[in-house]
Amino acid sequence: MSKKIIELNNVTKRYNGVTAVNNINLYIRENEFITLLGPSGCGKTTTLRMIGGFEEPDEGDIFFDGVRINDVPPYKRNINTVFQRYALFTHLNVYENIAFGLKIKKIPRDEIDKRIKHMLKLVDLEGFEGRHVDSLSGGQQQRVAIARALVCEPKVLLLDEPLGALDLKLRKEMQIELMNMQKNVGITFIYVTHDQEEALTMSDTVVVMNNGVIQQVGTPVDIYNEPKNRFVADFIGESNIIEGIMHEDYLVEFSGQKFKCLDKGFNQNEPVDVVIRPEDIELTAPEKGLIQGVVTSVVFKGVHYEMMVEGGGFEYMIQSTDMQPVGANVGLMFEPEDIHVMKRGS
Amino acid sequence: MKKNRAKILAYPYMVWMIIFIVIPLFLVLFYSLTKGNIHDPSSLSFSLESYARVFDRNYLTSIVKSFKLAFISTLLCFFLGYPVALIIATIKAKYKNILLMFFLVPIWMNFLLRTYAWMSILSPNGFLNRLLSFLGLPALSIMPGQTAVLLGMIYNFLPFMVLPIYTVLSKIDKSVLEAASDLGANKIGTFFKVILPLSVPGIVSGITMVFMPAVSTFVISRLLGGGKESLIGNLIEEQFSLYRDWHFGSALSIILMIVILISMAVMSRFESDNDNGGAPIW
Known part of the structure; x- marks a missing residue:
């Protein structure tokens, strides 16, 4: 250096x-x-x-x-x-x-x-x-x-x-x-x-x-x-920032479900903010998704569509080239590495 | 459509200009080129006599003196006015208006009154000499005389130097000065390489606005010069009020106008070289 x-x-x-x-x-x-x-x-x-x-x-x-x-x-x-x-x-x-x-x-x-x-x-x-x-x-x-x-x-x-x-x-x-x-x-x-x-x-x-x-x-x-806090996640790019609880290392709960993740080093049951980038969420058939929801809006952005999906007590933003019409029942799919956990209020 | 409607708004001004500026100007030119009795049109004939008289020694002396005094007072107004304009432009906002007031309030007062005030200060038994004698100092005899006329000119015309320069200075983008500092110029370098050249349009306006009234004044030279300091303004005034010689008075006016036009043309050359960010007031 x-x-x-x-x-x-x-x-x-x-x-x-x-x-x-x-x-x-x-x-x-x-x-x-x-x-x-x-x-x-x-x-x-x-x-x-x-x-x-x-x-x-x-x-x-x-x-x-x-x-x-x-x-x-x-x-x-x-x-x-x-x-x-x-x-x-x-x-x-x-x-x-x-x-x-x-x-x-x-x-x-x-x-x-x-x-x-x-x-x-x-x-x-x-x-x-x-x-x-x-x-x-x-x-x-x-x-x-x-x-x-x-x-x-x-x-x-x-x-x-x-x-x-x-x-x-x-x-x-x-x-x-x-x-x-x-x-x-x-x-x-x-x-x-x-x-x-x-x-x-x-x-x-x-x-x-x-x-x-x-x-x-x-x-x-x-x-x-790896945004450090809610502000950075919000300011850099588009993000879904969901309130959650870190039960133990590599296990986080949000939208009423527990998910595997790659984050560790939090206290047991610590309240956290969870970030999932809109382009990391994949739309699937409802039964194949981790979270089920309904499309509430669709906006064409050129390279992709930007869709809002209500499900699991949260409105998720999803960016995808695969358009689903308003009112469609869809499933949301993401991998453990797509989940990023941050300390709350830091 | 809109353009035509806007033009209509200019008509009253154009009529005004033709009646009160263009026609009188032609009348002045007409009288300067004729001789005879002005009240008897049939007696008027073409003549360059009036112009020839301008080159009489006495008159030439007055004309040269007018330009000399106007030049000196303009120069002094510049060296007094520029620093003031710079201070007003850079001082904190709350003091700025107070300082500006000092220069504006005298303009609101009657011009004659201001000049009479100088008379009572400078006259042989005036305020200044009484103060000096009170302090045990010898009395000064500056009035009547050229010094008193100069003081009167500077006092009356200084605001017209300060204001246009202040306007231009206050418009200079502060980041330009920061850029000069950033590129290695200290305060003095920044002033001479950036501030001064950028304020040239204001300087040109200021010089024009001081020089023109100074060269044609007759009130200041009459009151503070005590009749001994006859300037071209006094000559013209006397031809109309005292001698009733409209022909010669008109010729003098035309000569004065031509000289002013020439000096303005010279000044505007400077201005067009730097026609950016300026505030042409004239």
Whole structure:
């Protein structure tokens, strides 16, 4: 594993008495693509702004390469930021925007020229040097913002919902481009988004936040398959979250029945939350299913149908290419590995 | 359909403009190009005499002095006004309105009244000299004189410099300043490389709004200059009120207008180079 480049220790930030970030601990490794994910107001942008130097933590310490940087101003940090609405300099053209940081660092003119040429190639904007930034499309402005930050060769690049203003198709393209860029230039990306799909697609590590508290840190697969609590399960993807009781290791009861599962380490008869992903439930004939129910609604979603099935005292969401009409009696089938048990109220 | 209906709303203004701006302008141009008795149309004949008189030494001196004083007062208004605009734009919201009031309230008061107030402050036996003598200091004789005229101009026109610059500054996206800091610029670098260039449209508006009334004023120079500081505004006013020479007064007005138009054209070149995020008030 590569070394830690940024560390946040017990960091807290309040605005007028309201806690935005509550005592978080987090480290970020070199060359990692890490995403801070959560609903708006969860503290992800505040965390990013503290790393960038635009906010100072009220409590706790931030370390960069082992040096405490709490009160180091942004212009002295080896970190660059891609801002939410790009924050390009409208009085400068594309070339001058990208050259801004290099000129301040007093880098020789021909070196600036060379690096900007290279950057424009990387973000696929060759020939746009003299263009006015206002004349560019959202995606192009986005790429100028990325080029302007990357050309300074920071150790860490911060990205604050950089794709938020783009349409879906362009967003998907830019996601791939950003991932490729990160691999090519080999620097740490810290990415903030509220879009869980974006986070799962791009990141090496996802940090799920809510109410200023880190809910879970893990790889996208971990976060999706093994959510730590109800919030994470609910926020990442669609889930059926059912209240249940853990009778003993590998045996959980919900919907009035006992099921085998792969989870252990709970107290005897501990109340738990059980997660089953809608795509993990299979529809069968009623007698073949583990739970019997009636279809109450069907919505066509393109790739699959989304059906609500009432049965076992719960309304299950099921995603399947196999459509059953409203009112049909069906059976629900799932395997022990599809059941994920979480501690209640954690 | 909608477009046509919207056009109708513009008609009253167009009529107003034609009656009170376009026709009078042509009348001024007409009188400037003729000589004779204005009350007897048959006596009027084409003549460039009035324009020739403008180049009389005395008149040229007044014109040059007008531009010199207007230029100095505009410059001083800029150097006094920009920092104020910057402070108002960046200060906390609760102090912002109070500060803005300081600059707005004087405008609500009558222009003459404000200038008379300066007279009673600056006159030989005025407030300033009484204060100085009370403190045992020698009296100043700035009124009547150019210094008093300049002070009057700056006092009266400073808000017109502050407001357009403030408007542009307050519209600058804070994240742009953060971006400059992020890219390595300290506060001074951010000001000269980002804030100042982005506020050029406001500066252009401010300069225009101070320079134009300053160059054509006659009240300030009359009251605070004590009749000795005759500016082009005073010359024009005298031709109509004192000498009844409408032809020469019109010629002076046309000359003043042409010079102002030229300076505006020069300024608007600056503006169109930076036509983003600006607040063209003029």
